[in-house]
Structure formats: C-alpha cells, structure tokens
Amino acid sequence: KQEVTQIPAALSVPEGENLVLNCSFTDSAIYNLQWFRQDPGKGLTSLLLIQSSQREQTSGRLNASLDKSSGRSTLYIAASQPGDSATYLCAVRAGGTSYGKLTFGQGTILTVHP
Amino acid sequence: SAVISQKPSRDICQRGTSLTIQCQVDSQVTMMFWYRQQPGQSLTLIATANQGSEATYESGFVIDKFPISRPNLTFSTLTVSNMSPEDSSIYLCSVVGQGVYEQYFGPGTRLTVT
Numbered sequence: 339k340q341e342v343t344q345i346p347a348a349l350s351v352p353e354g355e356n357l358v359l360n361c362s363f364t365d366s367a368i369y370n371l372q373w374f375r376q377d378p379g380k381g382l383t384s385l386l387l388i389q390s391s392q393r394e395q396t397s398g399r400l401n402a403s404l405d406k407s408s409g410r411s412t413l414y415i416a417a418s419q420p421g422d423s424a425t426y427l428c429a430v431r432a433g434g435t436s437y438g439k440l441t442f443g444q445g446t447i448l449t450v451h452p
Numbered sequence: 453s454a455v456i457s458q459k460p461s462r463d464i465c466q467r468g469t470s471l472t473i474q475c476q477v478d479s480q481v482t483m484m485f486w487y488r489q490q491p492g493q494s495l496t497l498i499a500t501a502n503q504g505s506e507a508t509y510e511s512g513f514v515i516d517k518f519p520i521s522r523p524n525l526t527f528s529t530l531t532v533s534n535m536s537p538e539d540s541s542i543y544l545c546s547v548v549g550q551g552v553y554e555q556y557f558g559p560g561t562r563l564t565v566t
Contacts, residue, residue: 377543379562381456381557431555
C-alpha cells in the first residue's frame, strides 16, 4: 500500500525567503506525482505535475524535483510572498495505468508573514 | 485543463437528511472521482464514477450511504444519505485530463451536519 509523507507539517517563514517542502513515498512504482495548493475551505489547484520519467518541473517561482528511486520529491518556492500562504499537498499516482489511484500526503501548512 | 464546478458550494443540514452534490465539467471525461476531506485531514477517495456503469467504491464507503450517478460524460452527482455530524467534510469532485493525465479538482462543497 502506497504511503505518502510530507515534512514539515507546518512552516512559518518571513516574506522573501526561499523554502523547500518535502514529500516521500514508499512505493517507487509511480505513474506521476503532482503538487497541489489548497486555500482554506477551498478546492485544490494543481501547481506542478512530474511524470515518472522526469527529474524536475518549473513554473514561475516554483520548482519540483523527483527522485523516483529514493521515493522523494521536493517543492522549492523562491522568494516567498504572503500570497503563497496555503496548504501544499503532494500526491502520487499508482503506476501501471494513467488512471491509477492518487494517494495524498497530509500536507504542509505554509504561512508567509510580511 | 478542465474547469469543474460544484453545487452547492456549502450547506448546513440536519442529522438524518440527505444532500445531493452536483459536479459539472467543461469537457467530456471518462472517469470522475469523488473525494472527502474531513476537517484537518487530507483527501480520501470515496469512489470512481464511469459513465454508463456502476461507480467503484473504496474500502469503507458503500453505495447506500454515498449513491453516485453519472448520466453523461460531463456530469455526476454524489448523494450523502442519512447524514450524521461525522459526515461534516468538504466533498470534492475531480477528473483526470487527457494527455499528461493531470488531475483537476472542483472548488468543493463544504457540508456541515448539525
């Protein structure tokens, strides 16, 4: 059974800092990995998708890396802003088919204070 | 990408009643997914809904409690039946896009059962 762990559970940083969120998974046979953002009481917004054959993806100030063999992914946020405050969720899709089950981590609650 | 809408966005219901949540997608999709997010928790998959067939439920979820309809390729409903306070959660509709199989989520329905 796939298990996804996110560290830290919560993070509070001053504006402008670069930060790293960590995600680890127990079964390396994944199809892809997605990072999501969730604002309080809202749905999920997809930030980055990394296919199992890829090492990293970048979008603006966000960079996600994937080391499938070690079961790890990191989300790097550059020059953090108060608007980045949200819960960040990592999810891995089971390998084998494109519709494999998505397993979520518990999330990292990020607070960026001015 | 897929744009997903849900109705209602939130509701407060009495114990013992039922609520039907609607999910509309702006494009045709093969599979639609229903998730539950209990307060302070990550997402749990309730069921996968294919058009023209019975939904597939995850362990711990049963059709009598969470009946699902999927009448066409752009629409689905989830009913939460005979509600109790433990059903208070955010319910999220989700689809997998074509191509790179990125998963998208609706804005969620926040349900409070009193």
